[in-house]
Amino acid sequence: MRKWLTRPEMGALGGVILVWIVLAITGSSGFGQGFLSLRGTVTYLEVSAQLGILALAVSLLMIGGEFDLSIGSLIGATGMVTAILASEAGWSIWPAMGVSLILALATGVVNGILVVRTKLPSFIITLATLFIFRGATIGLTRLITDRTVVGGLNNLTGFKSAQVLFGSGIRAFDAGGPISITTEPALIGSSLSIAVIWWLGLAVLATWVLVRTHVGNWIFGIGGDANAARNVGVPVDRMKIALFMTTAFAAWLVAQIQIMDVRSADVTRGELKEFEAIIAVVIGGTLLTGGYGSAVGAVLGALIFGMVKQGIFFTPLDSDWFRVPVGMMLIIAVLVNNYVRQRASESK
Template sequence: MGVLSHRARHAHESTEANGAEAPAGATAGRSDERVRKETWFSTLLGRPEFAAISGAVLVFIVFVLAAGSSGMFALDGVMNWSQVAAYLGVLAVGACLLMIAGEFDLSIGSMIGFAGMMVAIPSVYWHWPISLAILFAFAGSMALGALNGYLVIKTKLPSFIVTLAFLFILRGLTLALSILFSDRTIISGVGDIAAADPIANFLFKGVALHGFFQWLGHIGLVKLLDNGEPLVPGIPKVLLWWALMAICGAFTLAKTRFGNWIFAVGGDQVAAKNVGVPVRRVKISLFVLTAFCACLFAVLQVCDIGSAAADRGLLKEFEAIIAAVIGGALLTGGYGSVVGACFGALIFGVVQIGITYTNVDSDWFGVFLGVMLLLAVIFNNYIRRRVAESK
């Protein structure tokens, strides 16, 4: 939060300024009541990611007890739910940073479908190299993200309204343009094109460390199929992208000037502007980032599944916001954690896939998400009040 606490030093300086320095024996064994003592637990409780980490531990305990013997925590099961968490985690990193800056982007779900079509139509029907189509998709998505941010700044309308409009605009454009150029809403064959392109294949398609997992299979640490291939062929590329995005986001937020600007803009953008923070640049940059995350999601999905569809990304904007809120981000801005958002995404993946390993009806998944969101908001509001009282 960028709040500095040097009460002890200030108290000492105040005493010297008043010329009332107490005798050494008078203060021995007595603490200054103006200095608030912090315990390790209160410090831990004040971390924005505390609730998400605690929730993740609880969720793991529940599923170890309920589905531990069903293969959920075998290597193939781990890859299943971690891949779901990774896709959402990519979105949650961008959504969390934008929420800390006090804004929302409800168009990222529609951006996924639109970006997928920007990859599929040029590569399948216009015979572009898929690497060029991917660059085109990233450029188009980030331009739309910049437009979102510019409209929010220029019109001073809530980002909720502006991006809600783009949610419908992009979904409609995806459907209309896919019918116009390809006469269909689902375009297949992208996977084969990506596999033939060395850049797309290396960056976005399939798994990494395949040879290492083959070796693990031959020494008996990983199960082998009848054809001699390992049951788990490697680490899905989306997991590596998620880790990269999470590390970059957490480092930026904690260790850079731009991270301080994000907190300042979300806390009080008028005060931030008065002390020289480039509010416009910060907000537009973060809208560009959320669009980049949505496009990355789309590119990974299209290359991995091998097709693009006009309805891809449905409701993903709300799932990303839920992950960020579970991770400690406040709806009012100025507070949050990328690490917490990633744990929120992990909870989502574990529950969504883990529930299929149990006898619980999957229809209860929505109930769980709603309860988790409500508890997270209540906890985050409590932490906000606690932080405000400590200033």
């Protein structure tokens, strides 16, 4: 029992239960109403899923001792690359997605190489990348299209087939209706977005990597003491580059899910997502200093964020206040994480 209580995600699990109870009481007039309704559940799961995809990748990177602040700008950039190539250049959606994926992975490689070669903090490197990509996305989009939003993507070649993988939903909540696949946006009706399926699938994969593979041991070792890990043969530099590529891939995936969901791309997409992902990861029990955390915790942190962000709409509070409880939970999470980490060290 003591071993389970000192796991990094246990604080987040308690947070999920507490937040759900509070919102269930304040945000619904009865079972199946408000926050407890199927529509309410689908809504916060959609928000949690997109953030959770980012948080999973960020958790691996942070356990490895690094940060990536460029993922928010990459969401806007890769989404816009897909949209412009498909709408302005006349490409099919699939090759346009392929090019934007290459851009994302190349950015991850560049971020990783700059971090391991220059020895500068990843915070600084990726903060610079954030501004570069955000500025370039806005400037080039205006130059090419004379606007900042590219819409009408649902009429382009390959959109329908791509939407099955990135923009569909599972409609299982219609009264008396069978389970079926729908391509309506998840926020219309009560369909469970495919983003949730991606999120849970990637959570299983990330957990398996961390817990069951030598790569997971390498990640924890690099975050705990990179020099010691290098001395025992861990390919520290290659692993860090791979982790930056992972966060870049997550940003690309979220971008494609978003453009399939709303049928458009916007240069401002992804703003503040880098910080929201870090918040979710920290709430989930990962230390800012690296070497400690879990993918399950990142899932729970994203779930808490999604419940608070969307659940507040069902309460008497103005939705502008939602960042207040998030900030309070962040402080509490850090204190709990430090306490749990200390108790875990004492029990060894």
